[in-house]
Each structure stands twice: as structure tokens, then as C-alpha cells.
Amino acid sequence: xxxxxxxxGVERVKAQLEALSGAQLREASAKALTDTGYQVKRxxxxxxxxxxxxxxxxxxxxxxxxPATPDKLQVSIAxxxxxxxxxxxxxxGVDPQQVLQAQEFGGQRRDKRSEVALRRAGILPNGFQLxxxxxxxxxxxxxxxxxxxxxxxxxxxxxxxxxxxxxxxxMTDKSRANLARGGTAAxxxxxxxxxxxxxxxxxxxxxxxxxxxxxxxxxxxxxxxLAPGIWAVLGATGAVVKxxxxxxxxxxxxxxxxxxxxxKSAATQDYLARRLRFxxxxxxxxxxx
Numbered sequence: 001x002x003x004x005x006x007x008x009g010v011e012r013v014k015a016q017l018e019a020l021s022g023a024q025l026r027e028a029s030a031k032a033l034t035d036t037g038y039q040v041k042r043x044x045x046x047x048x049x050x051x052x053x054x055x056x057x058x059x060x061x062x063x064x065x066x067p068a069t070p071d072k073l074q075v076s077i078a079x080x081x082x083x084x085x086x087x088x089x090x091x092x093g094v095d096p097q098q099v100l101q102a103q104e105f106g107g108q109r110r111d112k113r114s115e116v117a118l119r120r121a122g123i124l125p126n127g128f129q130l131x132x133x134x135x136x137x138x139x140x141x142x143x144x145x146x147x148x149x150x151x152x153x154x155x156x157x158x159x160x161x162x163x164x165x166x167x168x169x170x171m172t173d174k175s176r177a178n179l180a181r182g183g184t185a186a187x188x189x190x191x192x193x194x195x196x197x198x199x200x201x202x203x204x205x206x207x208x209x210x211x212x213x214x215x216x217x218x219x220x221x222x223x224x225x226l227a228p229g230i231w232a233v234l235g236a237t238g239a240v241v242k243x244x245x246x247x248x249x250x251x252x253x254x255x256x257x258x259x260x261x262x263x264k265s266a267a268t269q270d271y272l273a274r275r276l277r278f279x280x281x282x283x284x285x286x287x288x289x
Contacts, residue, residue, distance in 0.1 A: 030073060032272060035279070040077050040263050115129055118155075123161065123202055129250050130247070133245070137232060139151070153169070155200065181197050198233060204228050229246035232244050
């Protein structure tokens with residue numbers, strides 16, 4: 001969102017206003033706009049906390065203020081990394097504005113990179129996305145209702161779903177064997193989650209007419225009785241099977257937030273007027289010193 005300044009409601013500082021030059025007034029106005037931008041940022045963060053269950057720190061930190069200047073009396077507040085503002089840094093590849101878009105405007109959320117990789121490998125069916133199970137697999141959940149990044153990387157590597165550029169990250173047969181024995185390899189010991197001996201299987205339930213043939217050509221008959229998703233078979237006997245990520249049909253979101261309205265609210269306009277009067281008085285007092 002963007003805020004522009006309108007010089008009005010400053011009758012109470014008329015004397016100080018008359019003492020300022022055009023350049024001094026523009027500088028005071030730029031400071032007032034920037035002050036208001038940071039207030040809107042705080043309002044955004046409060047709105048995200050109230051509307052969502054356990055929003056991640058990345059999303060809460062995402063609103064950024066791009067200050068006004070005397071030459072450009074406009075402040076921008078954007079929950080995103082936006083290179084057109086001339087900034088550097090940010091978590092490139094994950095745009096929080098895209099994450100929030102479905103929540104603000106409704107519709108379907110965009111696929112995550114992990115979903116793209118698994119779909120490209122023929123594991124995630126078209127029209128489906130990943131969801132964390134009601135009882136997360138031990139060590140896979142990040143505390144905010146999401147699968148940990150390193151854990152997802154392990155899954156993608158296990159199924160050799162990284163593309164040509166990332167093929168070196170794909171697990172070898174030896175690495176998968178180490179994971180089945182308990183993850184004793186140094187590489188696997190760095191992966192988040194308990195080091196339980198396990199192998200992963202993919203189930204499509206009744207979607208594809210029965211059991212799925214594994215990478216080794218084995219038909220795991222239990223897979224046809226499991227809900228669609230990726231499951232972990234634990235221990236040497238394979239007697240324990242736990243869900244890891246589920247395949248769910250893409251849902252359609254209803255609008256839940258309206259961040260743009262924060263900048264247009266009466267409270268924001270009142271705050272801007274108060275900060276403008278303060279910055280005008282401050283500039284006038286500096287002249288009298």
C-alpha cells in the first residue's frame with residue numbers, strides 16, 4: 001500500500017508552518033509519512049497475529065516500510081521483497097505477498113517449490129497439494145503448523161525428485177539404506193527429526209486402483225489401505241507406519257484479511273495528521289534555536 005500526504009488540518013501549527021521554507025516543509029512531511037508507515041506496519045503485524053493461527057516469524061516480519069523523501073512524498077508498506085524499490089536482500093524465492101494473496105483476495109494458493117518438485121517427479125498428483133497430518137510425524141513440524149524445510153528436503157532427496165541442477169542432493173541407495181538402519185550417515189544426522197530407522201512409501205489409496213509398486217519393484221499391499229500421501233515405515237519389521245505428508249485436493253480460500261484498508265482507515269489518517277503537526281513544530285523549533 002502507499003500513502004500520500006495532503007496538507008490539511010494544520011491550523012493549530014499555522015504560525016510554525018509559515019516559518020518554514022518549502023524544502024523544510026517537504027522534509028517535515030516526509031518524516032510524518034514515514035512515521036505513519038511504521039505505524040501501519042505495526043497494524044499489519046497485529047492483524048496477521050489476530051487473523052491467523054501461529055503465523056511464522058517470516059510472515060510477521062515481512063511487512064517492510066520504504067520511507068518517503070522530500071522529493072517523493074509517498075511511503076510504501078509492502079509485505080514482500082520488492083526489487084523495484086531498490087532494496088537488496090530478503091528471502092529470495094519466497095514472496096510473502098504471494099503467500100498472503102489467497103488469504104486477502106481468495107482463490108487457490110500457489111504451489112510451493114516442494115510441491116512442484118514432487119509433482120514433476122510424478123509423486124504428487126495434479127490438482128493436489130501437500131498438507132501436514134493431524135498428528136505430525138515426530139520431528140517434522142516447525143511449531144507453526146508447517147513441515148520443516150530440512151525435513152522436506154530429505155523427502156525430495158529420498159525420492160530423487162530434485163531436478164538436474166540439484167541432482168547431487170538426491171539420495172543414493174547407500175543413503176537410503178543408512179536411513180532405514182537409523183540415519184547413521186553424517187549427512188543424515190544433520191536432518192531435522194528423530195533418527196528412526198525408516199523408509200518412505202507413497203500411497204494413493206484407491207485413487208490409482210490398489211497397491212503402489214515401490215522403487216525396488218515391491219508391491220506394498222498396505223499402501224492401498226492408506227490415505228493418499230507419503231508415509232514412513234518404521235523399524236526393521238515395518239510393523240509401524242506413520243503419515244508424513246498428505247495429498248489433499250487444492251482448496252479455494254475465502255478472503256480473510258484486508259491489509260490495504262489499514263492505510264485508508266480513519267485511524268491512520270488521524271495518526272498522519274498528528275505526526276505532521278508534530279514534525280512541523282519540530283522543524284520550526286529547530287529554526288529558533
